[in-house]
Amino acid sequence: MLQQGKVLEEADLIGRQVGNYRIKRLLGRGGMGAVYEMVHESIGQRSAIKILFSKYAQDPEFVERFFAEAKVVNRIEHPGVAKTLDHGQFPDGNLYIIMELLLGESLRARLETLAKKHTRYDLAAAAALMLQLVDTLQEVHGKGVIHRDLKPENIFLVQDSAVSGGERAKILDFGIAKIQDGSALKDVDSPGPLTTVGKILGTPTYMSPEQCEGRVALTSASDIYALGVIFYEMLSGKPPFGGVSENAVMALHMLREPVPLSQIPRSLNSLVQAMLAKQPSQRPTLPQIRSILQSYLARPDSTPWASRWLVMVMIGMCSLGILALFWTTGRRNIAPAPTTPGSDLAARPDLLTLPHDLAAVPSAQLSPPSSSDGGAGNTVIPRAVAVSPAPMGAERSGVPSTVGTIPKGSRKQPVVRPIKASEQPVEPEKLQVPIVE
Numbered sequence: 001m002l003q004q005g006k007v008l009e010e011a012d013l014i015g016r017q018v019g020n021y022r023i024k025r026l027l028g029r030g031g032m033g034a035v036y037e038m039v040h041e042s043i044g045q046r047s048a049i050k051i052l053f054s055k056y057a058q059d060p061e062f063v064e065r066f067f068a069e070a071k072v073v074n075r076i077e078h079p080g081v082a083k084t085l086d087h088g089q090f091p092d093g094n095l096y097i098i099m100e101l102l103l104g105e106s107l108r109a110r111l112e113t114l115a116k117k118h119t120r121y122d123l124a125a126a127a128a129l130m131l132q133l134v135d136t137l138q139e140v141h142g143k144g145v146i147h148r149d150l151k152p153e154n155i156f157l158v159q160d161s162a163v164s165g166g167e168r169a170k171i172l173d174f175g176i177a178k179i180q181d182g183s184a185l186k187d188v189d190s191p192g193p194l195t196t197v198g199k200i201l202g203t204p205t206y207m208s209p210e211q212c213e214g215r216v217a218l219t220s221a222s223d224i225y226a227l228g229v230i231f232y233e234m235l236s237g238k239p240p241f242g243g244v245s246e247n248a249v250m251a252l253h254m255l256r257e258p259v260p261l262s263q264i265p266r267s268l269n270s271l272v273q274a275m276l277a278k279q280p281s282q283r284p285t286l287p288q289i290r291s292i293l294q295s296y297l298a299r300p301d302s303t304p305w306a307s308r309w310l311v312m313v314m315i316g317m318c319s320l321g322i323l324a325l326f327w328t329t330g331r332r333n334i335a336p337a338p339t340t341p342g343s344d345l346a347a348r349p350d351l352l353t354l355p356h357d358l359a360a361v362p363s364a365q366l367s368p369p370s371s372s373d374g375g376a377g378n379t380v381i382p383r384a385v386a387v388s389p390a391p392m393g394a395e396r397s398g399v400p401s402t403v404g405t406i407p408k409g410s411r412k413q414p415v416v417r418p419i420k421a422s423e424q425p426v427e428p429e430k431l432q433v434p435i436v437e
Contacts, residue, residue: 018049018096019086030153032056032175037101047085048102052095063095069174070097076143080136082156082170102170104159108152111233121234124297125165127268129157130231131293132169137227138286140171141220144180148218149173150226151206152233176202178218204249205239206230209278212250221280224289228275235268236261240276254278267296 013036016023021038028035033052039045056062070087086098107129114121133155140147147154150171160168202211208225211218233239240258243249258276261269271292277283284292 013051018098021047021049021098023049030173032062038098046101048099050097050099054094057089057093057095065175066095066097069177072145072174072177072179076140076145078136078139079160079168080132080170081140082172102156102158104157104167106153107155107157107169107230107234110157111152111237115237120237123235123265123268126231126234127293127296128165129167129169129234130227131290131297132163133171133227133230134286134290134293136169136171137220137223138290141223141286145174146178146180146218146220147171147174147223147226148176148178148211149202149206150223150230151203152230153203155230180219204246204253205241207250207253208280209254210280212253219280220286221283224275224283224286225277225280227289228272228283231275232258232261232272235264235272265296267292 013023013034014025018038020040020042022041023036023038025037026034027037027048033050033056035048035050038047038049040047052062052066056066067087070084073081073084082102083100084097085100087096089095111121137147154171154173156170156172157167158170159166162168204212206226206229208218208222211222229239241249241252241256243252257278258273261272264272271284271289274282274284275289
């Protein structure tokens with residue numbers, strides 16, 4: 001038997017019989033209770049059981065809200081809301097709800113995994129998930145129910161081939177949901193604003209400004225604000241406001257505007273900012289949010305403009321680098337073409353550099369007679385010739401010669417005349433350059 005007032009431990013419930021089910025293992029633990037997996041002993045069906053902590057089971061207000069959750073969820077009847085199968089109370093006073101077993105992970109676990117990888121939610125995947133949540137909330141709000149505690153921990157992701165992307169988002173925990181006046185579910189309404197130890201119930205990080213103020217009459221706009229906080233966190237990796245205390249976070253919700261998202265498409269950035277408007281009347285409705293998300297997902301290219309320009313600049317720089325590499329390699333591989341008498345020896349015929357020792361130039365050796373020098377067998381060099389220094393102290397074989405320089409535009413044809421090699425090496429600085437006729 002469990003003792004009232006005792007904090008539930010895993011060992012207290014493992015193996016416990018609940019009707020035809022037996023509790024097998026702990027799935028998770030929250031602030032108000034714990035969730036366990038259990039199996040039907042005869043047919044093997046697996047379900048989940050949520051058990052309220054004993055200290056809350058002694059409070060009539062919590063008991064009423066706990067059972068109201070089971071009734072509300074069953075009457076919403078939407079695939080985006082986790083189903084409840086039964087509810088009851090143990091002989092020792094502890095309360096429980098039997099629910100469908102969800103196999104997957106919470107949105108909180110998904111965000112933590114992405115944070116460890118230093119990355120963010122894919123834009124298209126985030127928009128598609130948000131579109132599912134919008135559709136579910138439309139059904140919830142249509143039944144006159146305000147969730148009041150939307151957060152990543154209360155959104156569970158399960159495999160479902162019936163939806164685009166193969167993953168369905170389910171909203172959990174309607175424990176502090178508020179049923180509005182005029183709703184068909186009014187008979188399962190719970191008390192008004194619930195406080196405990198002077199604090200408003202809810203999670204400050206995801207609470208709307210009006211919820212932080214403690215307003216009694218919350219509308220669907222409050223859930224839209226919480227959805228905007230979740231969307232902001234999915235796109236940026238962190239919620240818009242954080243602080244060292246719950247009161248500080250609530251103050252930021254009421255007084256400070258969120259920092260605009262960076263590297264996010266304009267349509268999504270504007271949508272998030274509108275959902276986080278301080279005044280409920282300034283926030284978009286669920287149909288408006290749905291329309292914007294559908295338009296975004298219908299675009300073939302959803303890459304942010306900043307990323308597009310970055311990609312274009314990188315492609316341009318890579319292209320220039322490749323062209324420069326080909327141009328440099330091509331110049332290095334160009335070999336000088338062999339010269340022939342009477343032809344240009346360079347790309348610039350007005351300035352040609354030759355060595356002192358013409359024996360190194362094939363066209364200077366045993367060249368045929370030229371019409372320009374009377375058949376003397378010398379090579380004719382067109383236009384101006386610039387003298388390049390010979391290697392210092394180098395003695396080459398063949399017939400050494402010197403050349404002169406003819407200014408550009410001169411009508412005289414430069415003639416190379418062979419000279420007799422000196423028996424002694426001539427120092428480069430003393431080399432004589434004859435006049436070319």
